[in-house]
Amino acid sequence: MSEHSLELKGSLFPLSVLHCTDVSVSSLEPLLSAKLAQAPGFFYQAPIVLNLQDCQQVPDFVALKQLFVALKLVLVGVTGASPTIKAAAQDAGLAVLQAGKTASTKANEVPQTAISSQQLAPSTMDSKIVEQTVRSGQQIYAKGADLIIKGAVGAGAEVIADGNIHIYGSLRGKAIAGASGDTSKRIYCFNMQAELISVAGNYWLSDSLQGEFWGKPACIKLQDDTLVISELV
Amino acid sequence: MAKIIVVTSGKGGVGKTTSSAAIGTGLALAGHKTVIVDFDIGLRNLDLIMGCERRVVYDFVNVINGEANLKQTLIKDKRVDNLFILPASQTRDKDALTKDGVERVLTELAKEFDFILCDSPAGIESGAMMALYFADEAVVVTNPEVSSVRDSDRILGMLSSKSRRAEQGLEGIKEHLLLTRYNPERVQKGEMLSVEDVKEILAIELIGVIPESQAVLNASNSGQPVIMDKDSDAGQAYLDTVQRLLGETVPFRFLTVEKKGFIKRIFGG
Numbered sequence: 001m002s003e004h005s006l007e008l009k010g011s012l013f014p015l016s017v018l019h020c021t022d023v024s025v026s027s028l029e030p031l032l033s034a035k036l037a038q039a040p041g042f043f044y045q046a047p048i049v050l051n052l053q054d055c056q057q058v059p060d061f062v063a064l065k066q067l068f069v070a071l072k073l074v075l076v077g078v079t080g081a082s083p084t085i086k087a088a089a090q091d092a093g094l095a096v097l098q099a100g101k102t103a104s105t106k107a108n109e110v111p112q113t114a115i116s117s118q119q120l121a122p123s124t125m126d127s128k129i130v131e132q133t134v135r136s137g138q139q140i141y142a143k144g145a146d147l148i149i150k151g152a153v154g155a156g157a158e159v160i161a162d163g164n165i166h167i168y169g170s171l172r173g174k175a176i177a178g179a180s181g182d183t184s185k186r187i188y189c190f191n192m193q194a195e196l197i198s199v200a201g202n203y204w205l206s207d208s209l210q211g212e213f214w215g216k217p218a219c220i221k222l223q224d225d226t227l228v229i230s231e232l233v
Numbered sequence: 234m235a236k237i238i239v240v241t242s243g244k245g246g247v248g249k250t251t252s253s254a255a256i257g258t259g260l261a262l263a264g265h266k267t268v269i270v271d272f273d274i275g276l277r278n279l280d281l282i283m284g285c286e287r288r289v290v291y292d293f294v295n296v297i298n299g300e301a302n303l304k305q306t307l308i309k310d311k312r313v314d315n316l317f318i319l320p321a322s323q324t325r326d327k328d329a330l331t332k333d334g335v336e337r338v339l340t341e342l343a344k345e346f347d348f349i350l351c352d353s354p355a356g357i358e359s360g361a362m363m364a365l366y367f368a369d370e371a372v373v374v375t376n377p378e379v380s381s382v383r384d385s386d387r388i389l390g391m392l393s394s395k396s397r398r399a400e401q402g403l404e405g406i407k408e409h410l411l412l413t414r415y416n417p418e419r420v421q422k423g424e425m426l427s428v429e430d431v432k433e434i435l436a437i438e439l440i441g442v443i444p445e446s447q448a449v450l451n452a453s454n455s456g457q458p459v460i461m462d463k464d465s466d467a468g469q470a471y472l473d474t475v476q477r478l479l480g481e482t483v484p485f486r487f488l489t490v491e492k493k494g495f496i497k498r499i500f501g502g
Contacts, residue, residue: 133436135390136383137357152436154386172434 014143014180016043017079019051023059025067032071042181042201048073049097052089053080061092125163133169134159141179155195164188174198183222188232192218202227235343238350238478239368239406241392243384245355247376248413251449252471253352254282255460256372259475261316262460265347268307270338271321272364273354274329280320283310284456294322297334303341312461317346327360335363357391366397370407372440372478376414377426382434385410389435409440411474416445417490428488441474443467444487 020028036043048068052059068075077095078085086096128142133151139158140147147161152169159165160176163185167175170191178185178200187197192213195206199222209229217232240253250273257269271279274294280286285308291301296319303319310316319342322329342349353364365371371392375385392406393399399406412431419425432439443449448465452458460475462468466487473483 132393133389135393136386138390138394152434154390154434155383156387157390169436170433 187220239365241353242374243388254458255471258458266315267348268317269350270319277321277323292322294329330363408437413443414445443470
């Protein structure tokens with residue numbers, strides 16, 4: 001046990017950043033509700049940072065906070081704000097965050113609300129490599145990275161990645177790719193016998209996997225919000 | 234240098250204690266000074282299987298607590314030289330084992346013995362963790378059915394992450410698969426997983442296949458390790474297993490259905 005009863009330590013957390021051009025409650029409310037309706041539960045009570053890079057006027061932070069509470073989101077702070085807006089945000093009790101190096105500037109030019117789950121980690125996709133078999137009960141998470149597993153994934157094991165998942169043995173457990181919402185990610189495995197597969201929140205249980213590709217090499221991707229399984233050629 | 238081998242499985246009732254008794258006896262018969270340590274505190278069984286239940290005076294927990302020394306506590310087997318048993322306590326629970334205490338006892342045993350066989354309790358809680366923590370090798374006892382295989386997979390994960398060797402970044406525990414209660418007839422009928430199925434799922438080296446046998450039950454009831462019943466199939470399979478554990482190459486037996494009947498024997502049908 002530490003002798004200190006109090007400790008302050010720096011940590012990095014994944015936060016969703018909301019990029020939008022018009023932050024008035026009236027225009028944000030319908031757009032944000034529609035976005036959340038696509039994946040109910042996925043952003044439930046998620047901490048959100050508001051990117052105010054393109055925002056000229058000082059937004060009504062009190063009303064914004066109420067909107068976020070109503071939508072079951074937690075507004076934790078703002079980023080990219082001008083000095084006046086910064087001061088207003090701080091008055092409203094919000095944190096002012098330094099923009100992460102990865103904060104995409106392009107996204108702001110798109111004239112619509114887009115929640116991008118950019119992490120504060122570097123955007124270059126790393127790979128996490130697991131040399132052995134993942135056993136039942138083990139959980140492996142490749143944060144902001146692809147996950148490559150040389151062995152098998154046992155029944156009751158879970159492999160999760162923000163990127164793609166490659167399994168060179170049998171997949172008997174759960175595989176969750178695009179865990180932070182990236183719909184372009186895929187799962188590749190040499191022998192498909194999974195309990196569950198998921199890409200960006202869309203999932204199939206093993207019942208849906210029985211059939212042509214069961215026990216065979218397969219690739220799973222997301223096409224028009226539907227999972228598609230295909231041969232691994 | 235003593236070798237510490239844990240006999241473990243995750244699932245209960247698959248034959249850990251039977252296998253510990255048989256393998257320990259086999260190692261001693263081969264001339265190696267061996268002690269079998271019962272880690273199943275509160276559910277002591279090893280003494281019954283070894284037929285020494287009336288000779289238990291002190292136990293493992295007494296030694297850890299310093300209430301008795303090892304010399305007083307170890308029970309020498311009456312049939313086999315070089316074979317000793319360290320019984321578990323029946324009146325305590327698994328929390329009586331501490332990592333420091335277990336390490337102290339194992340270190341002391343290591344000075345005297347060639348092999349220390351740790352008979353693990355079922356489960357993945359502290360008792361089982363204590364039994365596997367200090368191991369150099371592991372015998373993972375598995376029945377050819379899905380729940381046992383999954384539990385073994387879980388224990389294999391523990392061996393590679395929660396053991397001393399894993400924590401200190403040493404060379405990993407050497408893992409061996411021991412398939413027990415194997416019934417080739419039921420495998421043929423598709424009622425049981427085959428050796429190949431289990432090997433494919435667990436992906437570790439096979440050290441033995443023990444056929445389902447009445448001899449095992451008889452042995453338990455009479456308090457004599459089944460390996461001493463040299464005429465039985467199970468006894469012979471354990472003898473093979475011990476030889477493999479000692480590094481010899483022995484072909485696997487009892488994997489196929491025995492041919493039956495006079496006509497078949499004559500004509501080789």
